[in-house]
Structure formats: structure tokens, C-alpha cells
Amino acid sequence: MPLAHAASTVPVVVNDDLCIADKGCTVCVEVCPLDVLRITDMLDGRKTAHMKYDECWYCMPCEADCPTGAVTVNIPYLLK
Amino acid sequence: MSDEILDGITQIDCDVLVIGGGTAGPMAALKAKKKNPKANVVLLDKANVKRSGAISMGMDGLNNSVIPGYATPEQYTKEITIANDGICDQAAVYRYAEECYPIIQELDSFGIRFQKDNNGEYDVKKVHHIGTYVLPMPNGDTVKKALYRQLRKARINIINRYMATRLLTTDARVAGAICVNTRSAEFLVVRAKSVIMSMGAAGRLGLPSSGYLYGTYENASNSGEGYAMSYHAGAALANLECYQINPLIKDYNGPACAYVAGPLGGYTANAGGERFIECDYWSGQMMQEFHDELQSGNGPVYLKLNHLAEETVSEIERVLHIVERPTRGHFHAGRGTDYRKDMIEMHISEIGFCSGHSASGVYVDENARTTIPGLYAAGDMANVPHNYMLGAFTNGAIAGEDALDFSADVDFAEIDNDAVEAERVRVLAATKRDDGIPPNQIEYKTRRFVNDYLQPPKVTAKMQLAQQRFAEIRDDMENQMYVRDSHELMRSLEASSILDCADMAVSASLYRTESRWGLYHNRVEFERDDENWFCHTLLTKGEDGKPTSRKEPVKPYIVEIADDEKDAYNKQRVKATATATAE
Numbered sequence: 001m002p003l004a005h006a007a008s009t010v011p012v013v014v015n016d017d018l019c020i021a022d023k024g025c026t027v028c029v030e031v032c033p034l035d036v037l038r039i040t041d042m043l044d045g046r047k048t049a050h051m052k053y054d055e056c057w058y059c060m061p062c063e064a065d066c067p068t069g070a071v072t073v074n075i076p077y078l079l080k
Numbered sequence: 081m082s083d084e085i086l087d088g089i090t091q092i093d094c095d096v097l098v099i100g101g102g103t104a105g106p107m108a109a110l111k112a113k114k115k116n117p118k119a120n121v122v123l124l125d126k127a128n129v130k131r132s133g134a135i136s137m138g139m140d141g142l143n144n145s146v147i148p149g150y151a152t153p154e155q156y157t158k159e160i161t162i163a164n165d166g167i168c169d170q171a172a173v174y175r176y177a178e179e180c181y182p183i184i185q186e187l188d189s190f191g192i193r194f195q196k197d198n199n200g201e202y203d204v205k206k207v208h209h210i211g212t213y214v215l216p217m218p219n220g221d222t223v224k225k226a227l228y229r230q231l232r233k234a235r236i237n238i239i240n241r242y243m244a245t246r247l248l249t250t251d252a253r254v255a256g257a258i259c260v261n262t263r264s265a266e267f268l269v270v271r272a273k274s275v276i277m278s279m280g281a282a283g284r285l286g287l288p289s290s291g292y293l294y295g296t297y298e299n300a301s302n303s304g305e306g307y308a309m310s311y312h313a314g315a316a317l318a319n320l321e322c323y324q325i326n327p328l329i330k331d332y333n334g335p336a337c338a339y340v341a342g343p344l345g346g347y348t349a350n351a352g353g354e355r356f357i358e359c360d361y362w363s364g365q366m367m368q369e370f371h372d373e374l375q376s377g378n379g380p381v382y383l384k385l386n387h388l389a390e391e392t393v394s395e396i397e398r399v400l401h402i403v404e405r406p407t408r409g410h411f412h413a414g415r416g417t418d419y420r421k422d423m424i425e426m427h428i429s430e431i432g433f434c435s436g437h438s439a440s441g442v443y444v445d446e447n448a449r450t451t452i453p454g455l456y457a458a459g460d461m462a463n464v465p466h467n468y469m470l471g472a473f474t475n476g477a478i479a480g481e482d483a484l485d486f487s488a489d490v491d492f493a494e495i496d497n498d499a500v501e502a503e504r505v506r507v508l509a510a511t512k513r514d515d516g517i518p519p520n521q522i523e524y525k526t527r528r529f530v531n532d533y534l535q536p537p538k539v540t541a542k543m544q545l546a547q548q549r550f551a552e553i554r555d556d557m558e559n560q561m562y563v564r565d566s567h568e569l570m571r572s573l574e575a576s577s578i579l580d581c582a583d584m585a586v587s588a589s590l591y592r593t594e595s596r597w598g599l600y601h602n603r604v605e606f607e608r609d610d611e612n613w614f615c616h617t618l619l620t621k622g623e624d625g626k627p628t629s630r631k632e633p634v635k636p637y638i639v640e641i642a643d644d645e646k647d648a649y650n651k652q653r654v655k656a657t658a659t660a661t662a663e
Contacts, residue, residue, distance in 0.1 A: 002515060003562075031131040033301045034294065035241070035262060035567065038083075053567060055293070057300040058407040061131040075411050079290035079331045 008054045011074045012037065012062060016048035018070035028062035028071050037062060083565035085511050088266035089504070091495075094122040094237070095487040096480070097257060097272035099244045100306065101125035102133015102299075103469055104278035104459030104476030106227045107183075109236045111480030112276075119484060122270060123236050126243035126262055126570065127301055130228050133280055134299050134436075134460065135469060138221035140403045142194070143207070143339050143468040145184055145215045146177040150204040153177035157639045159210045162648050163363045164439050164465040165597050167319060167616060170638045171446040172464045172475075180474045184215070187473065190226040193219045205343035209359045209648050214339050220403040242268050244305065245573055246503050247275065247313040247455065248495060254313070254454035255493035258503045260573070265511070265566040267504060271495055273487035274454045276479045277442070278472070279306030281324065281460040282581045284574065286430025286535060287527035290331055293520065297326055297333045297429040298460075306461040307433055308577040310442045311584060311627070316451045316618040318443040318463040318632070320588035321601045323536070324434035325367050329383070330427040334405040336383040338362060341396050346385045349423060350378040357652050362437055364598030365649045371428060371536075371599050382423035393419050428599075430527075431535055433581060436460040436468050438600055443618055443632075448479035454490070456483050509558075510572050516562030519572035526553050526579050534582070536602045538589050546586050554579060587627035588619050 014028075021039045028049050029037045036053040049071070056076060063071045074080075096112045098105045101123050109123040125132045146156045156177040161168045184202075188194060195203040195216040206212040217223070231238060242259040248269075249255055256271040283298020294300040310317060327348065329336055336348070338360035350356050350373050357369045373381050385393055397419055401409035417424055435441035441463030448456045456479040459472035467475060510516070533546035557579060563572045594609035595602050615631040622628035 003518060030128050030240075033127040033132050033136055033299055035127065035570070055300070055571075057294050057296070058410075059131075059136050059299065060406050061136060064137070064406075065131070073407055073410070075332075075407060075414055076290075076292050076295065078292040079288070079295050080411070080414050 009077050010051040010054050011056045011058055011076045012051040013072045013074065014049045015070045016042060016046070018068045019048045020068055021047040021049050025067065027065050027067060031061040031065050033057065033059060033061070083263055083567045085265040085566050085569065089269065090267070091269040091271060092122070093120070093271045093492065095119040095272070096121045096274050096276065096483050097270050098123045098276045098278060099257060100133070100277065100279035101129030101238070102278065102280055102459065103135050103472035104479070105276070106231055107473045107476035108276045108278060108458060108480035108483070110230055110234055111477045112484040113234045113236055115481055115484045116488070119487065121236055122239060122272070123231065124239045124242055124244060124259060124270070126241065128240045129231065129238050131224060132301065134302065135223055136299055137406055138223050138403045139217060139469050140220050140399050141217045141339050142184065142215040142470045144213050144466065144470055145204065146180050146213060147184070147202050147204055147215070148181065150212045154639050155211045156213065158641055158645070159208055160466050161637070161639070161641055162645060163209070163361070165364070166614060166646065167439065167596070167634055168465055169445070169635045171635065172444065174638050175446045175478065176464060176467060176471055176474050179478065180470050183470065183474045183477060190230055192223050192226045193217065207338050207342050208361045214343060216399070217403070218399060243570055243573060244309065245507055247309050248499055249313050249452065250493040250496055252453065253493050254452055255495055258500060260507055260569070261566065262570040263566055265569050269495065269500055271492050273490050273492060274456065274483040276456040276458060276483050277306045277310065277461060278457070278459045278476055279461055281432055281434035281436060282307050283432045283434065284578055285432045285527065285530055285581050285585065287524070287531050288333065288430050289427065293523060293527070295333055297328060298432060298434065302460070303574040304433065304577040304581040306442065306457065307584065308580040310450065310457065311580060311621050313452060313455070314621060315455060316443040316620050317584065318441060318616050318618055320433055320440045320584050320619055321592050321617065322364070322439040322597045323431040323585070323600045324438045324440065325431055325536070325599055326362060326429040326437060327367065327370050327426055328429050330380070330425040332408060332411045333429070334400070334408045336424070336426055340399050341383065341385060344392050344396055345388050346383060346396060348426065349382045349384040351380060351382070352378060353384060353423065356654050358654055359652060363649050364438065364600035365652050366598065367428065367600065368598035368602060369652045374428065381426045383426055384423045385419040386421055386423060390420065431530065431585070433585070434460045435463045435465060436471065437466065438597070439463055439465040447482045448475050449482065454486055507569070507573065510561040510563040511569060513562050516560040517556055518562060519568055519575045522553060522557050522561055523571070523575040523578055526550065526575070526582050530582050530585070534585055534589065536599050537604045538602060539604060540590065543586050543590050550579060550582055550586070584619055584627050588617060588629060591629035592617050
């Protein structure tokens with residue numbers, strides 16, 4: 001039984017121009033209660049935070065604690 | 081961080097292990113450490129203590145403060161006994177009521193601010209049917225940060241991102257816990273002289289009507305591990321059939337009315353804008369009226385604020401949109417709804433276990449002791465009814481001090497290495513397969529059947545069907561679940577806790593063959609039956625590995641309830657409503 005991938009639009013959006021993951025910041029990843037954020041490499045070699053797992057309680061520590069205001073928490077589409 | 085599954089196991093020792101760093105846990109750890117600064121106190125969380133638990137972003141008020149001059153422990157104990165339909169061991173409620181005021185003062189000294197009037201006195205509001213207990217926290221967004229500062233100052237040993245999966249017991253006493261790292265799958269065995277569980281509600285039991293698995297009323301990381309672990313360790317769980325069901329904004333998982341909007345003039349209304357319940361305090365009886373109105377021609381149900389003055393609405397909006405569930409502002413902006421113009425559609429939440437709001441929890445006494453020596457429970461998962469955030473802090477404090485005393489008098493219990501090995505095999509089984517069913521589908525199916533068959537009104541034949549479906553899912557989970565990384569491993573363990581809680585919910589509900597607690601245990605085939613069911617029900621793991629229940633007498637009351645007071649919470653419906661809407 002192979003697994004399929006189901007696409008979903010994710011609620012947490014990171015502005016990679018503002019994200020300072022390159023400088024070692026992992027604040028949003030650390031504070032998330034559901035542990036759904038990760039740091040990833042971009043095509044230009046810089047790093048950014050992103051939402052890896054669509055398992056969001058839209059509680060907002062990631063947005064509130066981000067030192068550069070790079071994170072926005074939207075309401076998941078299913079309940080928007 | 082690749083979420084790769086690594087092989088590894090470490091063991092540590094401590095005097096007091098606190099599992100869960102939300103609300104009760106930090107206070108328990110602080111109090112244990114304060115009592116003996118030399119003690120090794122470990123605070124473990126599957127998330128990060130900085131932002132974990134129900135109060136991750138803060139809290140908008142104390143819903144049940146017993147402040148001298150406004151309320152007495154006798155009055156509060158009476159109120160909660162009546163609100164919980166009489167099924168209440170009053171000693172724990174009374175002790176909470178006596179000890180919560182010094183806790184408020186202590187929280188104040190941590191920098192958590194409460195609303196005060198012009199004279200500098202606490203500005204307590206009336207929301208409950210009888211007494212005055214609600215203390216707003218207009219700056220409640222600071223609560224987690226203030227707590228975390230105290231934990232660092234006290235040098236509590238904090239371990240983040242480890243999920244406890246099972247308790248270890250030896251000779252009927254607690255010996256520690258097995259934990260697994262949520263990002264590497266490495267194991268940690270914590271040997272502890274005493275263990276305090278403060279792991280929150282079982283909030284991911286029912287499925288929100290949006291179908292989004294994580295859109296739950298409770299913090300979605302509160303998936304019921306505390307209930308499942310207590311059950312497997314052999315502890316008794318009380319009155320699980322008294323579900324948590326709350327009135328919420330439709331589609332958004334924020335609470336609505338009672339504690340923030342109520343004291344400022346907001347109320348729950350039907351489609352005609354008419355008030356239909358006397359008192360917006362959350363009780364099973366109130367939820368039954370809410371449910372009836374939703375189902376009636378007067379439905380749906382709304383939060384009504386559009387009759388209030390601009391400055392009042394602004395204040396309500398500020399609190400609702402900044403503290404506790406701050407994405408609420410985004411939600412209303414997206415829908416184009418404005419409290420000033422529109423009534424806001426409300427609905428009832430999915431079901432869960434949570435003593436914070438109802439009475440379904442691990443059975444504890446007034447010292448927060450469970451039925452297993454050395455094992456404590458506090459907060460939403462311990463069955464002190466309606467205990468809310470201040471109950472978590474206060475009962476956490478009680479647990480911390482008592483657990484420290486327990487640890488001082490005993491040596492470590494031996495760790496059962498066979499049990500550790502058996503648990504490693506259970507946890508990792510789904511990682512050893514090449515394909516199969518992912519945890520999210522196991523979870524979705526469980527929770528969808530919870531909604532189909534367990535959501536009140538409860539019907540015997542439906543609940544029996546649920547048992548069949550849950551047994552089939554359990555077979556799939558044990559033999560076919562497939563996990564690809566350590567993050568999914570955490571979700572698979574949560575799915576297992578959720579299924580355990582579903583089994584317990586249905587078993588407990590079938591056992592109590594009467595109706596009680598309004599909607600929470602509305603069994604349509606049975607009336608309330610005080611003669612046979614004025615008692616707790618205690619659920620434990622039976623010899624056959626399945627839930628079994630027994631009756632436990634309610635302990636003699638400390639505060640007597642007069643006959644004419646007993647039904648105060650049963651008279652919720654506004655008498656004029658029926659006529660008003662018929663006109």
C-alpha cells in the first residue's frame with residue numbers, strides 16, 4: 001500500500017527576506033507546541049524557517065516570539 | 081534536524097519527575113524545589129516549556145478565584161458541588177478554595193497582573209450562578225514568560241521535546257517513566273522517587289466540525305497521554321463519562337462569552353437575539369440548553385455584543401484578540417464579522433476529557449495523590465471538578481509539596497528492564513514496517529467515529545457500534561501502522577493515546593446507566609437515578625486488558641447542601657423565551 005501525497009495550503013507563512021535562520025536563529029521552531037516548523041535550505045543557499053507539517057493549532061508563539069517579524073500565522077483554510 | 085529515527089537509550093535519576101510543563105507542572109516543580117532546594121526536580125515536556133500547554137499564549141482571567149471579601153471556601157465548595165450535580169469529593173475542592181488566594185498573590189509577585197479597581201483591590205466579577213469568582217487578567221499574555229523566569233531562577237532541570245509514553249511501576253509503586261525524543265526517537269528512562277503528571281486534557285478526542293485534526297478547543301498537543309499512561313499503569317480514572325463540551329465560536333476554537341464578555345454585558349442569544357439561558361457559566365446543564373436551542377427552530381446560537389457601547393466592545397475585543405487565542409482577530413477579519421454590528425455564530429465543541437471544565441480525570445484526593453503510591457496528578461487531567469487554570473496552579477503546588485515529602489522518605493524503586501524493553505518494541509513497531517497506514521489516518525478514523533457514536537445525546541446501540549469500530553482500528557494500529565520519521569512517531573503515539581481515550585470514553589459512558597451532568601452524560605434511554613448512581617464511577621484496566629468500571633461512594637460532604645439549593649443549576653432556561661419567540 002504505497003502512500004500518496006495530499007497537497008494542503010499551510011497556515012504559517014515565513015517571509016524569507018526577514019528570516020534570520022542563516023544566523024542560527026531557531027526561535028519559531030523551538031517554541032511551537034505542535035513542533036511543525038523546521039529550517040530548510042533555499043535555492044540560493046540561504047536558510048529559512050518553514051512549516052513542514054500541516055498540524056497547526058494557530059496559537060501564534062512562532063509569530064509573537066520571532067525577533068524579526070518574519071512569521072505570520074493564518075487561519076487554516078478548512079476553518080477560515 | 082532531519083527527524084531521522086536514531087537508536088539510543090539513556091537513563092537519568094531524579095527525586096521528583098514532573099511530566100508536562102504547561103500550567104500545573106511548572107508550579108509543581110517550583111514548589112517541590114522550594115521545599116528542598118537540594119532535590120533534583122526534572123520538568124519534562126513533549127513540546128517546549130516556554131510555550132507549552134493550554135496557556136501557551138496566555139489566559140484572559142481566573143475563572144474560579146476565591147478571594148476574601150468576595151467569596152468563601154464554603155460558598156465555592158457549595159457552588160461547584162451543585163454545578164457538578166453533587167458528584168464531588170469536597171475535600172479537594174475545599175482545599176483548593178482555601179489555598180488559591182496565596183497562589184494568586186504569588187503569581188502576582190511573579191509579575192502576572194490581575195485586574196484591580198481604583199482602590200487597588202482585586203476587581204472580581206460575578207459569572208457563576210451563585211457566587212463571585214471571576215478575576216480578569218487584561219495582561220494575561222505574560223503568564224508563560226513569568227513562569228519560565230521562575231523555573232530558570234529556581235534551577236529546575238527542564239527537558240524539552242521528550243514525550244513520556246508509559247509509566248514504570250514496581251511492587252505497585254511508581255518507579256519512573258519511559259520517554260522518547262520527538263525529533264530523534266532516542267529513548268530516555270527517568271528513574272524517579274515520585275512522579276507528578278500534569279499533561280493536560282484529552283483534547284484531541286472528538287473531531288472539530290471543520291474536520292481539521294488540530295482545530296481543537298484544547299491545545300492540540302494535549303492528546304490524552306496522561307489519561308492513557310495512568311490507565312496502563314493501573315491507576316483509577318473517575319467519571320470519564322462526564323465529557324467536556326464547550327460553547328465556542330462556530331469554526332473557531334475560541335471560547336465566547338461567559339468570563340470575558342459576560343461581566344461586561346455580552347450574552348449568549350438565539351437567532352432572534354433573545355437570551356435563553358439565565359447563566360452563561362459553563363456547566364453540563366447550560367450545555368444541554370445550548371444544544372436544545374441549536375437544534376430548535378430558534379437556532380443557531382450567537383454571542384451577542386452588538387448592543388454594547390463602543391468602548392465596552394473595544395475592551396472585550398482587545399482581551400479576546402490578544403490574550404489566550406490571539407488568531408481570533410484574524411478569523412473575524414477573514415469572515416468580515418464585527419462584534420459592533422453582528423451577532424457571532426456559536427457552536428458546541430467536540431468532546432474531550434478535562435476536569436478543568438467538567439469532571440473527567442484521573443482520580444485524586446485532596447493531596448493530588450492518585451491510587452498508585454508516589455504518583456500524582458494535577459491540572460486538567462486530575463478529577464478536581466471545574467478547576468480551571470487557578471486549580472492547575474494550586475493543585476500543582478499541592479502535588480509538588482506532597483511529592484517532595486514522599487520522595488524524602490523512600491529510595492528508588494527498581495526499574496523493570498523487561499517493561500522498558502517491551503515498551504521500546506511497542507513504540508518502534510510502526511517504524512519497522514515498509515508500508516502501511518499512516519498515523520493521521522488512524523487518528524482521523526478514530527475521532528470521526530467518536531463524533532458519530534459518542535457525541536451526546538448518548539445512545540446504547542451507537543456506543544456498542546463504536547466499540548466494534550475501535551477494536552478494528554486498534555487491530556490496524558497494532559499490525560499495520562506505518563511511521564517514516566521521528567515526528568510521525570510522536571503522532572503515532574498520540575494516535576494510540578487517543579484510541580485508548582476513545583475506548584475509555586465509551587466504556588465509562590455505557591457503565592453509568594442514568595443521565596447526569598446535563599448534556600455531558602445525557603443517555604437518552606435513562607433518567608437521572610440518584611438511588612443507584614449518586615456515586616463516582618472509577619475506571620481501571622481490567623485483567624483482560626480492557627476498561628472495567630466500579631462504583632465509588634461520594635465522600636461525606638464537608639459543606640452541606642440544602643435541598644432547595646441542589647437544583648440551582650437545573651433551572652437554566654429563561655422562562656420568557658418560549659413565549660417571546662412564539663409571538
